[in-house]
Every structure is written in C-alpha cells, then in structure tokens.
Amino acid sequence: MPEKYILKLYILGSNAASELALKNLREIISHESNTQFDLEVIDVRRHPELAEDARILAVPTLIKKLPKPMRKIIGDLSNKQKVLHSLDLISQG
Amino acid sequence: MKFTDSTYEELVEQINTLQENVNKLEKKAVSHMQAEYDLETSERNLSAILEMNADGILIVDTDGIVLYVNPAAERLFGRSKDKFLGYSFGFPVSASKTDDTLVIIKKETFCEVEFRVVCVKWDKRQAFQLSVRDITRHKxxxxxxxxxxxxxxxxxxxxxxxxxxxxxxxxxxxxxxxxxxxxxxxxxxxxxxxxxxxxxxxxxxxxxxxxxxxxxxxxxxxxxxxxxxxxxxxxxxxxxxxxxxxxxxxxxxxxxxxxxxxxxxxxEEKLIESEAYYRTLIDISPDGIITSDIEGNVTYGSKKAYEIFEEPPEASFIGTSILKWLDPEYHLMILERFADIISGDVKPVTAEYKLLKHNRSVFWAELSSCPITDSKGNTNGLLIVCRDISGRKKAEDDLIKARDKAEEGDKLKTAFLHNISHEIRTPMNAITGFSALLGEPDLTQETQKSYIDIITQSSDHLLDVLNDIIEISNIEAGILKLKRNEINLNTLMGKLFKQFKLTAAEKGIELRYRTGLSGNQAEVITDYSKLVQILSNLLSNALKFTLKGEIKFGYNLKNENLEFFVSDTGISIPDDEHNKIFDRFYQVEYSTSRQFQGTGLGLSISKEYVELMKGKIWLTSDPGNGSVFYFTMPYEQVFKEHHISPPTSELLKLLDVDIKTLLVAEDDNNNFHLIKQLLSELNVKIVRACNGIEAVDICKSGLKIDLILMDIKMPLMDGYTAIRKILDHSPEMRIIAQTAYGDDEERSMEAGCAGFISKPFVRKQFIKMMKEFL
CATH class of the missing domain: 3.30.450.20 (PAS domain)
Structure with a gap:
C-alpha cells in the first residue's frame, strides 16, 4: 500500500494561472489511481494567514506535505512530467 | 657526483630546460592570473547585470530554496533580501517554453507577474534563475x-x-x-x-x-x-x-x-420652390412691385415695374432714390409716408401719385405701400405696389368730358329751341307782313303777285323748318326707312340747278353742275327724296355761306360708289370744326352768329341720311378757298351697261344783283323785301348789308348813313358786334335794332342803339318809328 499523499494547493480566487494549476493537478491525480491523495486547496485571498504560515510568496504553489521529503512547486503545473517527477510519482529519466 | 664536460653540458642543458620550464610556468602563472582576473571581472559584470536588471531575478536551487534575489525582485515582492535567502520559494515546474504567470503575494495585495525560468549553475551547483516581470501595468x-x-x-x-x-x-x-x-x-x-x-x-x-x-x-x-x-x-x-x-x-x-x-x-428645396412661386406671382402681377430701404433707396424692382416705368432692362432701379421716380409735387407726400412708417404705422396705405417714367414723362399711378420688417419686427424698408392708373384716369377724364358735353348738348338744345322760335317767326313775319300789305288799296296786280310769291316762299320755308323738325324727331326715334326709287342722276342735277339758279343769280354767284355718268349709267336706284334733301341742304348752305365766286356741284363714280360734291368759294371752315358741323344744333351754338339760315339741322340730317344709305360725308376746306362737301353712296344701276360716256358739264352764268341804296343790315331776303316795301313810301335810298361785317364795312366806307336798321342775328358777325364796331367808328350813328328774339331790347339799348323794333313788324308802328328817326 503506497503512502498517502497530502497536497496543499495555494491559489488566488479566479486567477487564470491558479485555475489552470488546479485543473492540471486534478488531472494528474485522476491518472494516479494507485495513489491516495488528500488535496487541500487554499485561496490566499481568503486565508492570507495560511499563506503566511506556509511562507507562500507566490501562487499557484503546490506543497507536498507527505510523503517526505516535503516539496514546494510553483507554477501552473502544466509541465506534467516535471510535476510527476517533483512529486516522486515517477523517477526522473 | 662526477662532473664531466659532457655532464656539465648536460647540466647546462638541463638548467636551460629548467629555465625554459620556469619561464613557461611563469608565463602560465601570469596567464592564469590573468584568467582569474578575467573571471573575477566577468563575475562582477554578471553580478552588476543581475543587480541592475529591471526584472526581478531570483535564483533557487533544486529544492526551491532561494539562493539569490536582486533588488528589483525585493521591490516586486515587497520584502528584503534577508526575508528571501534560505526561504523556500518553490520548485518552478510549470514554465519551460512559454512565459507563464504567477500571482505574488505582496503583503495583503496580489500582483500578477510574468515569469521565465532558465537553468543556471550557481556556485557550481544546478540552479534555476527566475525572471519575474510585473505585468500589472501592462494589464x-x-x-x-x-x-x-x-x-x-x-x-x-x-x-x-x-x-x-x-x-x-x-x-x-x-x-x-x-x-x-x-x-x-x-x-x-x-x-x-x-x-x-x-x-x-x-x-x-x-x-x-x-x-x-x-x-x-x-x-x-x-x-x-x-x-x-x-x-x-x-x-x-x-x-x-x-x-x-x-x-x-x-x-x-x-x-x-x-x-x-x-x-x-x-x-431648402421648399424655400427655393416657395421663392420661385412668389417670384412668379410678382412677375405675373399686373402691378409693378418695388422695395426700398428705409432711406428710400430702391432695393428691388419687378419686371412689371420696369415695364411701367419704361425703364430699359439694362438700366436699373437698384440704388436710385425713390424720389427720382416721383413728380416733385408728390415728394412731400411720400416723405411723410416714410416718416409714418418709421414711427410705427404699419397699416398698408394706398394713394394716387404722379410718377415719372424713364423718359421723364408723367403718368398717374396708385401706390400701395406697407413696411417691410425683419425677423425681429424692426422696419427696414418699404414695399410698394405700383399700379398704372393712366387708363382709369383717362376714363375719368373722358367721363367728365362726356358729362360736360352732355351739359353742353343740353345747352345747345335749349339754344336750338330758342332758335327754332326765331326760324318760325322770321317767315311768319313775312307772311303776316305781306298778307297785311295785300289789303292795301290801289295795289297793282304785279305788286300783288310779288307779295303773294313772298308769302308762298315764306310758307314753303316755314314748312321746310317744320319738316326738318319732324325729320329730326324721326331720326331720334330711329324710324327712318330707305325707299328704293329708280332715278336718273342727270335729271336730278338739272332739277337742282334750276331750283337754285335764281337764288344764286340774286347773290351774283356762279352756279355750275357736272354729271359723272351718261345714258343708262345715270339710271340708279336710291332713295330719291333723301338724296334730293342732302344735295339741297348742301346747296342751300353753300349759297348762304358764299358771298361771291362760284358754287359747283355734281357727282363722279369712284370705286363702285357714287361720290357727290358741292364746292363753294365761301369762307373756310377750320379743321377742328369739320366734325362738329355735322352735330345737331351746332350751328346755333353761338347764340347769334348764325352760319346758315335754317334750323341748324340740315347737315345733321344729311349725315344721318348718308349713313343710312351706307355712305360717308365729309368736307375739305382750304383757308380762303371755301369748302367742298363730299358724300358717297353705293352705285346701284337700274340697267347694267358697260359703256361709260365722258362726263358732260353745263354752265350757266347769272347776272350780278343790283346794289340798291340804303343801309339795312338784314340777312333774310324776305325780310329785306318787306322792309324795302315798307320803306318805299318814305322815299329813302336803301343800302343793304347781308351781315355784320358788311354793315361795318359800309359805315367805314365814307358813305353817308343817317340811320341803320340792324338785324341782330346774322351770319359772320352778329348785330351786337356790328353795332359796337360802328359806334366805335362813328359814335353819333343812330341805330335801330330789329330782331325776332323777345329779350333783345335790353341788350340793344346796352349796346348803344337809339331804338328797338321787334319782329314781326306792325306796319304802322314801323312807319311811325322810321319817320321819327328820319
């Protein structure tokens, strides 16, 4: 049983890049049927304190809390290969 | 260590080699130092580029930890370098080929940026350089x-x-x-x-x-x-x-x-149409239309105005003073009108003016004027409608003339009635006078016969007068009818000659006639009695009118018309009288200066007859050469024949009438005979004057005259005028006025007459009076 993923996506409301990031992420998750994901989407406009806590400097930002190591990714997640790699879902190369 | 030459040489060689190597090393070291220096410079330059870059630049390692941040990025993110370095920014995954956007969180606000990622080496490690550009402004x-x-x-x-x-x-x-x-x-x-x-x-x-x-x-x-x-x-x-x-x-x-x-x-089109419409109205108006400014200078004149003023089209009213076109007599009137308009009188006013045409001739016009106002209601000119009323004025004048003529006609009629009584009394005088003389005893048969002749003649004359009056009333009533008689013109000429030759002979005047046709050609159809009357009238007039010389009458065929003529050598008739003498009653217009004996209707009746017979009557008259009366009628032959004989003429010369000795101014022969007869028992010389002029001439001739018996109504010069002239010449002359008019006594006495006797004469009274004066 692979480890459960805990992901946090920091976005800004209806910002185009944020929406794209969310869409891309959902797509990725839907393809990873073997992995359990726990995705939390945080709107930094509504919850600026959460952004501050997580030291988010820009959105969209995706944080992989678990499994360790923690990873922090910025951008609209449109480069699927890189995203998968960064999330250790596939080995690079 | 054994030093041999060869060894030395080898050593030297080795030293040289070493030296060379040292040199090389030195060179290398220098070059290396140079390279290090270059590197240092390069890095400094690079750093300066990063530091000075307008875009925010962050360098993060593969874990997303910030390794470098430039000042532009500090400004963009709103945090200082120490709040960046060592912080996790995040691993940039999205951006590879295209520019991407991020929203950076700047305290409480958000700022959209464009970012670009390139892989770089930083401190010999793999790293990423993020260029961040603020696109908010661009957005x-x-x-x-x-x-x-x-x-x-x-x-x-x-x-x-x-x-x-x-x-x-x-x-x-x-x-x-x-x-x-x-x-x-x-x-x-x-x-x-x-x-x-x-x-x-x-x-x-x-x-x-x-x-x-x-x-x-x-x-x-x-x-x-x-x-x-x-x-x-x-x-x-x-x-x-x-x-x-x-x-x-x-x-x-x-x-x-x-x-x-x-x-x-x-x-605009409507305006143009409307303008054309009104212009047409103006152009077809029989009245001229003129406008002027408030100073009276013409600003417009319609075509008709140019026509009325006979202003040539190449000339122009425009700019001329309106006074130029008005008779000076009316200048004040138009100036007053202008003054009224300026003072606010807006009512249209129509008045009659005398105007001047281009050639300065005067004509009558009716001017209607009203002010022209601008859109604000200020009067800025005068509109004048000009109607030529010369025709109306002329009609008015004609009407006045006609009225005057009618009034004159009325006067003439009164005078005519007055005269008619004279014309009736004169022959009546002879009839009653000689009838009384017939009663005298011891009259020879010859004398009786001469009296009876005179009575008969006078009766005939009286009848003529009455016939004339009846004829005039027939003409007035329009009941004249033409008869168709077959007559011979030459026979008629002969009859007339016989009828008038005696009278002509008594006056010492030659009478001739000429026939224009002969034989059957002289046989014509016409109204015999009317033709005779016309010719008789003209001949009687000629005889009365002519004192000496000759009278010719006759006819010619001219253009299918018979042209009759009666010419005399009496005094001429001025041109302007030519038409008037055919007017009824004209001869009696001047109360006593009677031109012709008779009713004064002869020529008038003749004219009516000629016109009834579809002819014309006229006269020509040269001063000093008498007059010729002509009349025409259509030539209608009884038997048409085509040979024309040369005209024949007859001439009869008559003896001069003896001049007797005594001054009796009397134009009427019968009256003269009566007077002569009455005076015969008084044993006086009698000199006769037939009119006023002769009477005056005889008085001035030096002939001794004791008494003048002056008839008042005589041709050429009436009795009153003659009396005045004679008294001017011979103040002692005694004159007895004799007249048929009832009211002449007073005038006779005023004129200087010694006595007055009224016709018809009562014989005893006449003889008594003559005896007194003689």
Whole structure:
C-alpha cells in the first residue's frame, strides 16, 4: 500500500494561472489511481494567514506535505512530467 | 657526483630546460592570473547585470530554496533580501517554453507577474534563475484599451451620426448602425465597396473629387451627396471624411461621419420652390412691385415695374432714390409716408401719385405701400405696389368730358329751341307782313303777285323748318326707312340747278353742275327724296355761306360708289370744326352768329341720311378757298351697261344783283323785301348789308348813313358786334335794332342803339318809328 499523499494547493480566487494549476493537478491525480491523495486547496485571498504560515510568496504553489521529503512547486503545473517527477510519482529519466 | 664536460653540458642543458620550464610556468602563472582576473571581472559584470536588471531575478536551487534575489525582485515582492535567502520559494515546474504567470503575494495585495525560468549553475551547483516581470501595468493598459474600445464602440453604436472607416481605396471596413439606417444598407452591403453603389450616380464623381482633395490637402473633406435607395427614394447626407495616415505619413484610409440632412434639403428645396412661386406671382402681377430701404433707396424692382416705368432692362432701379421716380409735387407726400412708417404705422396705405417714367414723362399711378420688417419686427424698408392708373384716369377724364358735353348738348338744345322760335317767326313775319300789305288799296296786280310769291316762299320755308323738325324727331326715334326709287342722276342735277339758279343769280354767284355718268349709267336706284334733301341742304348752305365766286356741284363714280360734291368759294371752315358741323344744333351754338339760315339741322340730317344709305360725308376746306362737301353712296344701276360716256358739264352764268341804296343790315331776303316795301313810301335810298361785317364795312366806307336798321342775328358777325364796331367808328350813328328774339331790347339799348323794333313788324308802328328817326 503506497503512502498517502497530502497536497496543499495555494491559489488566488479566479486567477487564470491558479485555475489552470488546479485543473492540471486534478488531472494528474485522476491518472494516479494507485495513489491516495488528500488535496487541500487554499485561496490566499481568503486565508492570507495560511499563506503566511506556509511562507507562500507566490501562487499557484503546490506543497507536498507527505510523503517526505516535503516539496514546494510553483507554477501552473502544466509541465506534467516535471510535476510527476517533483512529486516522486515517477523517477526522473 | 662526477662532473664531466659532457655532464656539465648536460647540466647546462638541463638548467636551460629548467629555465625554459620556469619561464613557461611563469608565463602560465601570469596567464592564469590573468584568467582569474578575467573571471573575477566577468563575475562582477554578471553580478552588476543581475543587480541592475529591471526584472526581478531570483535564483533557487533544486529544492526551491532561494539562493539569490536582486533588488528589483525585493521591490516586486515587497520584502528584503534577508526575508528571501534560505526561504523556500518553490520548485518552478510549470514554465519551460512559454512565459507563464504567477500571482505574488505582496503583503495583503496580489500582483500578477510574468515569469521565465532558465537553468543556471550557481556556485557550481544546478540552479534555476527566475525572471519575474510585473505585468500589472501592462494589464492595466490592456484593460484601459479594452475599456476605451468598448466606450468607442458604444459611442459609435449609439451615435446619432453615421460613422464609417475605409481603406485607401474607399473599401469600407467599419460602419456603425446609424450609418446603415441612413444609407438603408445592411452592414454587409455597407462594408466593402457596396456603399458606393448606393450613392446617387450623379454625386459619385463629386464625392471622389472631394476625398482626393482632402487627401492631398490633408484636411477633412465636406460633401453633400445623396443615397439613392433601391425603392427610388433619396436621402441627402452631409459627409465629413478625414484621411488616415500611418506613422510614416502614408495614406491608409479615411474615417468619416455622415448626417441625414434630407429634411434640411427638403426645406431648402421648399424655400427655393416657395421663392420661385412668389417670384412668379410678382412677375405675373399686373402691378409693378418695388422695395426700398428705409432711406428710400430702391432695393428691388419687378419686371412689371420696369415695364411701367419704361425703364430699359439694362438700366436699373437698384440704388436710385425713390424720389427720382416721383413728380416733385408728390415728394412731400411720400416723405411723410416714410416718416409714418418709421414711427410705427404699419397699416398698408394706398394713394394716387404722379410718377415719372424713364423718359421723364408723367403718368398717374396708385401706390400701395406697407413696411417691410425683419425677423425681429424692426422696419427696414418699404414695399410698394405700383399700379398704372393712366387708363382709369383717362376714363375719368373722358367721363367728365362726356358729362360736360352732355351739359353742353343740353345747352345747345335749349339754344336750338330758342332758335327754332326765331326760324318760325322770321317767315311768319313775312307772311303776316305781306298778307297785311295785300289789303292795301290801289295795289297793282304785279305788286300783288310779288307779295303773294313772298308769302308762298315764306310758307314753303316755314314748312321746310317744320319738316326738318319732324325729320329730326324721326331720326331720334330711329324710324327712318330707305325707299328704293329708280332715278336718273342727270335729271336730278338739272332739277337742282334750276331750283337754285335764281337764288344764286340774286347773290351774283356762279352756279355750275357736272354729271359723272351718261345714258343708262345715270339710271340708279336710291332713295330719291333723301338724296334730293342732302344735295339741297348742301346747296342751300353753300349759297348762304358764299358771298361771291362760284358754287359747283355734281357727282363722279369712284370705286363702285357714287361720290357727290358741292364746292363753294365761301369762307373756310377750320379743321377742328369739320366734325362738329355735322352735330345737331351746332350751328346755333353761338347764340347769334348764325352760319346758315335754317334750323341748324340740315347737315345733321344729311349725315344721318348718308349713313343710312351706307355712305360717308365729309368736307375739305382750304383757308380762303371755301369748302367742298363730299358724300358717297353705293352705285346701284337700274340697267347694267358697260359703256361709260365722258362726263358732260353745263354752265350757266347769272347776272350780278343790283346794289340798291340804303343801309339795312338784314340777312333774310324776305325780310329785306318787306322792309324795302315798307320803306318805299318814305322815299329813302336803301343800302343793304347781308351781315355784320358788311354793315361795318359800309359805315367805314365814307358813305353817308343817317340811320341803320340792324338785324341782330346774322351770319359772320352778329348785330351786337356790328353795332359796337360802328359806334366805335362813328359814335353819333343812330341805330335801330330789329330782331325776332323777345329779350333783345335790353341788350340793344346796352349796346348803344337809339331804338328797338321787334319782329314781326306792325306796319304802322314801323312807319311811325322810321319817320321819327328820319
């Protein structure tokens, strides 16, 4: 049983890049049927304190809390290969 | 260590080699140092580039930890370098090929940025360089541009004018809805070249010219043109077009606006029509129309005005003073009218004026004038309608003349009645006088016969007078009828000659007649009695009128008409009297200066007869040579024959009448005979004068005259005038006036007469009076 993923996506409301990031992420998750994901989407406009806590400097930002190591990714997640790699879902190369 | 030469040499060689190596090393070291120096410089330069870059630059390691941040990034993120370095920014995964956007969180606000990622080596490790560019402002520009476009679009969509844009060839690439409404094209038809087809064919070249002109001059064009719609209706527009140019100044098209001015154009057309309408009204008006400014200078004159004033078309009223066209007598009147108008009298006023034509001749006109006011109601001129009333004035004058003539006619009629009583009394005098003489005893048969002749003649004359009066009343009543008698003209001439020759002989006048036709040709159909009467009237007049010389009468055939003539050598008749003498009663116009014995109706009756017979009557008269009376009638032969004989003429010469010795001024022969007879028992010499002039001449001739018996009513000079002239010459002369008028006694005494005797004479009274004076 692979480890459960805990992901946090920091976005800004209806910002185009944020929406794209969310869409891309959902797509990725839907393809990873073997992995359990726990995705939390945080709107930094509504919850600026959460952004501050997580030291988010820009959105969209995706944080992989678990499994360790923690990873922090910025951008609209449109480069699927890189995203998968960064999330250790596939080995690079 | 054994040193041999060879060894030494080898050593030297080794030293040299070493030396060379040292040199090489030195060189290398120098070069290396140089390289290090270059590197250092390069890094410094690079650092400066990073530091000075306007874009925010962050360098993060593969874990997303910030390794470097430049000042622009510090500003952009709103946090200092120490709040970056060592922090996790995040591993940039998204951006590889295209520029991406991020929203950076700047305290409580958000700022959209564009970012770009490149892989770099940082401290010999793999790293990423993020370039971050603030696009907020750019976005704002874009937004502003979009807003502006929306605003522009809204503006054009709802603008009340049609808006279009074309390329350099006039191909439309934009129109607003109003444009479509005005041109009645849908947007597809309006775009491209289609709009030009909707422009009225007559206006296309004009439009093309205007646009090209605008392109050359660089100014906006202004044209008025028409859209011809498919249903045949027309929309007038005014169009502005502005040439559009690119940055290098080349023409790239036009932008413009059109406005529907159909209503205005219609109004203009209506105005033109209305103006034409009123101009026509003015032109066809039988009255001339003139306007002037408030100073009286003419500002307009209608065609008719030019005609009325006979002003040549090349001349002009404009600018001339209105006074120039008015008789000076009326200057004050028109100036007063101007004064009234200036002081606010707006009522139209019509008055009659004497005006002057171009050639300064005077004519009558009726001027109606009213003020002309501007749109504010201020009087700025005078409108004058000028009607030529010369005709009406003439008619009025004619009417006055006719009235005067009627009044005169009335007077003449009164005078005529007065005269008629005289004309009846005169023969009556002879009849009663000689009837009484017939009663005298011891009269020889011869004397009796002469008395009876006189009585008969006088009765005939009285009858003539009465016949004339009856004839006049027939003429007045219009019941004259022509008879058709077959007569021989030559026989008639002969009869007339016989009838008048005695009277002519008594006056010592030659009488001749001439026949113009002979044989059957002289046989004509006419009203015998009327022809005889006409000729008798003319002959009687000639005889009465002529004191010496000759009287000729006769006829000729002229142009299918018989032309009769009676010529005399009496005094001439002035031209202006020629028509008047045919008027009834004319002869008695001047109460006592009687031209002809008779009723004064002879010529009038003759004229009526001639006209009834479809002829004409006239006379010619040369001063000093007497007169010729002519009349015509159609020539109607009894038997038509075609040979014409030369005219024959007869001549009869009569003896002069003996001049007796005594001054009796009496024109009437019978009266003279009566007087002579009455005076015969008194044993006096009798000299006769037939008119006033003769009486005066005889008195002046030196002949001794003791007493004058003066008839008042005589031809050429009446008795009163003769009395005055004689008394002027011989104040002691005693004159007895004798007249048939009842009211002459007073006038006779005033004129200086010694006595007065009224006709008809009572014999005893007459003899007594003569005896007293002699």
């Amino acid at each position: 704002r520009y874009e937004e502003a541009l979009r807003t502006s476009e929306i605003r522009f679009k809204t503006l054009t969509e709802f603008a009340p004018v049609g808006i279009f844009r074309t390329d350099v060839n006039g191909v439309t690439n934009y129109v607003n809805p109003r444009y479509c409404e005005i041109s009645k094209l849908n947007s597809e038809e309006a775009l491209g070249k289609g709009w030009l087809d909707a422009v009225h064919p007559e206006d296309r070249s004009l439009l093309d010219k205007d646009w090209k002109q605008a392109a050359i001059s660089g100014s906006q064009s202004y044209s008025e043109y028409r859209f011809l719609h498919t249903d045949g209706s027309i929309t007038w527009v005014n169009g502005h077009a502005v040439p559009l140019r690119d940055q290098s100044g080349d023409l790239i098209g036009y932008i413009g606006a059109i406005e529907d001015i159909t209503d205005r154009k219609r109004a």
